[in-house]
Amino acid sequence: LLRASWSQGGGEEQCPGAAGPPGARAGGVRSEAADGRPGLGHEDFRPRIVPYYRDPNKPYKKVLRTRYIQTELGFHERLFVAVLTSKATLNTLAVAVNKTVAHHFPRLLYFTGLRSAKVPHGMVLVAHGDERPIWLMYETMHYIHQHFGSDYDWFYIMQDDTYAQAEQVKALVTHLSINQEVYLGRAEEFIGGDEQARYCHGGFGYLISRSLLLKLHPHLDSCRNEILSVRPDEWLGRCIIDFLGITCVSQLQGQHYRTYELAKNTEPEKEEEEEFQAALAVHPVSDMTLMYRLHKHFSRIQLDRTYQEIQDLQMQIRNLTSLTPAGEGGLTWPVGINAPFLPKSRFEVISWDYFTEQHLFSCPDGSPKCELSGASKADVSEIIESALEQLNSRYQPLLRFSKRQLLNGYRRFDPTRGMEYTLDLLLEAVTQKGHSHVLAKRVSLVRPLSKVEIIPMPYVTEATRVQLVLPLTVQDLDFVANFLDMFAMNALDTHDNALLTLLFIYHPYDAQRVNQVDVFAGVKAMVGELEKRYAEVKIPWISVKTEVPSQVKLMDIVSKKHPVDTLFFLASVWTEINMEFLNRCRMNTISNWQVFFPVHFQEFNPALMYRGEQAASSSTDFLRDGHFDRHSFAEACFYNSDYMTARTKLAADILDRDEVLESMEVFDVFLHYSSLHLFRAVEPGLVQKYALRSCNPRLSEELYHRCVLSNLEGLASRSHLAMALFEQEQANST
Numbered sequence: 028l029l030r031a032s033w034s035q036g037g038g039e040e041q042c043p044g045a046a047g048p049p050g051a052r053a054g055g056v057r058s059e060a061a062d063g064r065p066g067l068g069h070e071d072f073r074p075r076i077v078p079y080y081r082d083p084n085k086p087y088k089k090v091l092r093t094r095y096i097q098t099e100l101g102f103h104e105r106l107f108v109a110v111l112t113s114k115a116t117l118n119t120l121a122v123a124v125n126k127t128v129a130h131h132f133p134r135l136l137y138f139t140g141l142r143s144a145k146v147p148h149g150m151v152l153v154a155h156g157d158e159r160p161i162w163l164m165y166e167t168m169h170y171i172h173q174h175f176g177s178d179y180d181w182f183y184i185m186q187d188d189t190y191a192q193a194e195q196v197k198a199l200v201t202h203l204s205i206n207q208e209v210y211l212g213r214a215e216e217f218i219g220g221d222e223q224a225r226y227c228h229g230g231f232g233y234l235i236s237r238s239l240l241l242k243l244h245p246h247l248d249s250c251r252n253e254i255l256s257v258r259p260d261e262w263l264g265r266c267i268i269d270f271l272g273i274t275c276v277s278q279l280q281g282q283h284y285r286t287y288e289l290a291k292n293t294e295p296e297k298e299e300e301e302e303f304q305a306a307l308a309v310h311p312v313s314d315m316t317l318m319y320r321l322h323k324h325f326s327r328i329q330l331d332r333t334y335q336e337i338q339d340l341q342m343q344i345r346n347l348t349s350l351t352p353a354g355e356g357g358l359t360w361p362v363g364i365n366a367p368f369l370p371k372s373r374f375e376v377i378s379w380d381y382f383t384e385q386h387l388f389s390c391p392d393g394s395p396k397c398e399l400s401g402a403s404k405a406d407v408s409e410i411i412e413s414a415l416e417q418l419n420s421r422y423q424p425l426l427r428f429s430k431r432q433l434l435n436g437y438r439r440f441d442p443t444r445g446m447e448y449t450l451d452l453l454l455e456a457v458t459q460k461g462h463s464h465v466l467a468k469r470v471s472l473v474r475p476l477s478k479v480e481i482i483p484m485p486y487v488t489e490a491t492r493v494q495l496v497l498p499l500t501v502q503d504l505d506f507v508a509n510f511l512d513m514f515a516m517n518a519l520d521t522h523d524n525a526l527l528t529l530l531f532i533y534h535p536y537d538a539q540r541v542n543q544v545d546v547f548a549g550v551k552a553m554v555g556e557l558e559k560r561y562a563e564v565k566i567p568w569i570s571v572k573t574e575v576p577s578q579v580k581l582m583d584i585v586s587k588k589h590p591v592d593t594l595f596f597l598a599s600v601w602t603e604i605n606m607e608f609l610n611r612c613r614m615n616t617i618s619n620w621q622v623f624f625p626v627h628f629q630e631f632n633p634a635l636m637y638r639g640e641q642a643a644s645s646s647t648d649f650l651r652d653g654h655f656d657r658h659s660f661a662e663a664c665f666y667n668s669d670y671m672t673a674r675t676k677l678a679a680d681i682l683d684r685d686e687v688l689e690s691m692e693v694f695d696v697f698l699h700y701s702s703l704h705l706f707r708a709v710e711p712g713l714v715q716k717y718a719l720r721s722c723n724p725r726l727s728e729e730l731y732h733r734c735v736l737s738n739l740e741g742l743a744s745r746s747h748l749a750m751a752l753f754e755q756e757q758a759n760s761t
Contacts, residue, residue: 131193226264690727
């Protein structure tokens with residue numbers, strides 16, 4: 028479907044903005060070639076095929092690719108914003124700008140001559156060391172060109188006493204061509220200068236294109252030495268006109284830069300002028316309170332426009348539904364929101380969670396009932412208030428509703444549309460004459476999924492070396508051989524960048540007899556064989572004597588023997604190492620940002636699963652006869668520096684009470700004493716054969732209980748356990 032607007036003018040009709048002084052053209056208007064084809068400025072946007080040619084006389088050199096494809100293709104970010112502030116207003120007006128519009132812009136920096144002793148939190152400040160206005164403007168333009176000139180298409184410069192509607196500024200640049208020298212703002216006349224030349228008033232902000240900035244930069248030094256002016260915006264405008272011949276415009280390519288000048292003692296809430304309502308930038312803003320009031324007023328205007336657009340779109344959808352193949356029966360509620368998910372089998376049915384105003388009957392820990400608190404309580408309160416607001420807006424002034432009680436509440440998360448709610452409300456309805464009546468009503472609400480955002484994450488690679496740490500006790504000796512074989516096959520044979528350190532945990536009784544009988548002698552012999560087979564590999568081991576093998580205490584010993592930038596993978600003896608998981612360990616663990624605790628796949632007991640039959644070996648049965656063991660936190664990927672930071676906070680909290688460490692795991696250390704992201708996810712590449720774990724009763728009650736639960740749930744599925752009980756009862760009855 029193509030929709031185009033055609034306009035036809037007379038042969039003598041001039042283009043908008045073409046008028047100007049001799050040698051000066053309106054900001055952004057380029058001339059076309061005589062034959063009607065685009066001028067030289069459009070050459071950058073013509074696709075060019077560069078043929079590959081390799082000189083046979085020169086040695087081959089590996090091509091270094093860029094980190095991101097965006098860099099290789101030459102893409103630029105859309106908008107960069109610079110805010111000019113001062114030492115006197117940095118902690119007042121600049122803070123107000125930061126709290127109102129900074130989160131709407133992708134990149135925003137504050138420029139000042141002199142900085143105060145304390146920089147407000149969350150603000151990126153650049154101080155030039157001189158408060159002279161012209162010098163500040165010169166240094167700012169030079170800094171923007173040097174650090175961001177090659178990264179952004181548009182540069183918006185404003186003062187801290189300016190309120191700008193961020194969303195409208197971003198919408199403005201999306202409608203302008205990036206291939207023109209644009210100097211857009213509120214055009215003002217020079218005092219005693221050329222009547223046709225204009226500069227952009229700095230108080231209302233102005234927009235500069237990347238192409239104009241690149242051409243202006245070589246002339247900045249000349250402008251600083253040759254142009255005399257009191258106002259920095261006049262100085263910049265004169266520089267652009269004298270050296271580039273471009274004057275400021277308030278309208279370009281059909282887009283208007285609308286501004287509004289505030290009078291003294293203005294009440295934003297009472298301003299009804301159309302010029303004020305449509306303003307993109309407002310100036311001057313005298314104090315922080317006025318900045319916040321302006322932001323509230325324009326946010327309300329934008330919200331009302333959005334609601335009106337939603338209503339208009341819903342009306343259009345209703346009108347067009349009858350023309351669709353499904354007809355009016357295909358209209359879903361709410362109009363414009365995706366239809367509910369339709370399960371194809373009973374296993375795909377999304378269950379509803381029951382709640383009241385005090386309790387939730389589907390708890391995260393698996394208990395049948397828990398107190399409604401935190402975000403869940405705030406969610407329920409908000410949804411009840413929203414339901415009452417919608418009822419009153421629909422039936423007033425005939426009826427006015429107030430809540431007596433929430434009888435029943437149900438909610439579920441539908442991944443195709445959002446959170447759905449069904450409420451049974453006991454309401455009191457009051458008529459216009461004052462008569463009241465109590466009635467029960469069921470209402471349905473949807474909290475739709477909003478705009479999906481990609482969370483920025485630091486860059487990581489798969490080339491990081493992984494240091495495996497394997498704690499071993501006497502009960503683990505039967506499984507060590509399989510672990511070492513898998514490590515040799517999937518890490519050493521493939522030359523993966525992974526090392527192994529063994530941690531031998533001796534019981535005090537075994538430690539006293541180590542010179543006569545070493546319980547780990549067989550493991551040490553296996554390690555020696557591996558080192559003979561792989562001459563470049565060394566597998567060190569550390570011996571520890573303890574009755575209570577606390578994971579935190581063991582990790583303390585290992586941490587001190589490795590550099591701070593070491594990436595640890597804390598493994599268990601049942602882990603089968605493979606390259607796929609090691610790469611995920613590298614990618615999911617980010618220094619000073621995120622730690623990774625994978626949930627391994629635990630296979631069920633084959634004696635209960637197959638009961639003497641041959642186990643299926645088809646690839647289609649992968650990850651079928653088992654479950655993801657959510658009770659186990661034995662595997663973990665983290666950087667040594669992050670562990671040391673969290674461990675220092677833990678030490679300051681517990682002081683000398685080392686017995687507390689026996690009730691903790693490494694997961695608890697990061698959870699309670701670190702601000703890092705804890706990434707806990709199922710890991711299909713980490714498969715463990717069935718084995719009955721030995722649970723140490725000397726550990727804390729919670730750790731022992733988790734170990735027992737892991738053993739019990741790892742026996743078999745419910746259906747196989749039921750079959751085993753059924754066969755046992757049949758055997759006993761006969």
